[in-house]
Amino acid sequence: MDGIVKTFGDTRALDGVDLAVPRGAVYGLLGPNGAGKTTSVRVLTTLLRPDAGTARIDGIDVAADPHAVRQRIGLTGQYAAVEERLTARENLGFVGRLFHLPRARVAARADELLERFDLADAADRVVKGFSGGMRRRLDIAMSLIAEPSVLFLDEPTTGLDPRSRLGMWDVIEELAADGTTVLLTTQYLEEADRLAEQIVVIDHGRVIAEGSPDELKQRIGGARLSVRIARPENQERAMSTLTPLCAGEVVSDDARTGFSAPIIAGDGVVPGVIRALDDAGVDVLDVEVRRPSLDDVFLVLTGRTTDAEEDAS
């Protein structure tokens, strides 16, 4: 989407949002309550017409050809949109038929999705008795019935208990592994960190930062490496081994066994450090990388913590 503006009365819900998600990627749209996440999703899924700017899905303009866009997307809104009085299988059949898929295809696809989302046992039960997690999984299954090229998940874990949330994360990770393009919104930094390969932070209808979780963390000072070794007499050797691996000055403590240095955060730092010290004949007790949390990122970017925002709403 390009320069999208959407106002509701005096509220500028979206104030020139640009966003591009490559095919097959999982993007996280992160922001506090009222940031404009749902509005962004609603513009992209043809539910709202933007006041300015253009949005395209698979190159198709959302405003010009909403019908073609609808054939290519799956939407799981902020509240599980399932028909409570029908069974899980009937819900899938209902949506499948509205995509105008042949009946046999709908039935086969429904079986596949029920199995995959762990709903096979509950397939012929009325949804009313389902737990929040089961409803959410059914909701996502319904969005996937026609194999959309983009899946929108608006706060998929909000309101779920911790166990269901973990289950939902597994489901989303599986989707990502299958190559589904996903745009996911969340208020939880931890969730974006875990699921998204690229995070777009929005606040007051504007994109305030974009990058991989690691890049965002580095923007606020990167990670620090701490190492502890067994014998003080190895201090010199440890310093000279660590220096080329780190992004800045290596400092050691008074006991001559503890070291700390900034690093470019990334996977494989810890094993690399251990291997290098081992090769140099230094006995390592402990290696740790402390990464700033996305909460820290948010604080730096907006000058506010996310908790304060939630309290205010």
Add this chain to the structure above:
Amino acid sequence: MNRLRWLLHDSWVEAERHLRIIPRNVELLIFASIQPIMFLAIFVYVFGGSIVIPGFDNYDQFLMPGIFAQTLVFGSAFTGIGLADDLQKGLVDRLRSLPMSRSAVIVGRTISDLVRNLFTFVVMIVVALAIGFRFTGGAVDAIAATALLVLFSYALSWVQAVIGLSVSSVEAANSAGFIWMFPLTFVSSAFVDPSNMPGWLRPVADANPFTLVTNSARALYNGNPVGTDAWWALAWSIGIIVVFSTMAARRFSRSTAG
């Protein structure tokens, strides 16, 4: 033609969603039928002895078509309540994100409500016949009378659809859907002869489309001459459908789950 087939297909799929549920909710069905039967019994046995209508030697023959009409009209409220519920639950958002015909969401809903109303209507006719009501006109007249009543109720379903899509909650849809039906059905010829009403109210009752519909149905059921009332009743129903389906479609494309 293609568009029409598309609309019909999607409307049917949507209607089926609601129709599947009806037999599962036997409780609702029973209570939905008890209420009109109760009305029927109260009017016949409580008021029946005290109300004399000129031209009818039996109040039942006058009253029953009015109760049929009222019951069908009240039944139209399901449409608004159901749509408000779908809206509140986010189902309307899901439907709007699907490549389906937009009108089908409301058409399907009104059709399933029509089927439900027909069921209540059949139950009521059976009870009315048991109490002593008779179709003294011919079968064709009785069918025409029923068709007029059902069409008017269907037209009001579209009014209810607009209400359901305009209010922000199911509770509001419930109140807003029912409140105007009391004056609509009571300030009419359904239960009494409007010529006994105060002078200022009589023209209102006479002009009320519900009066026209009731009078036509009553005349047809009783084998009396209908006059032009039936045509006016038909015109009202069609007019309401045209106006309110346009409004509902516009509302629907702007509606949001909030």
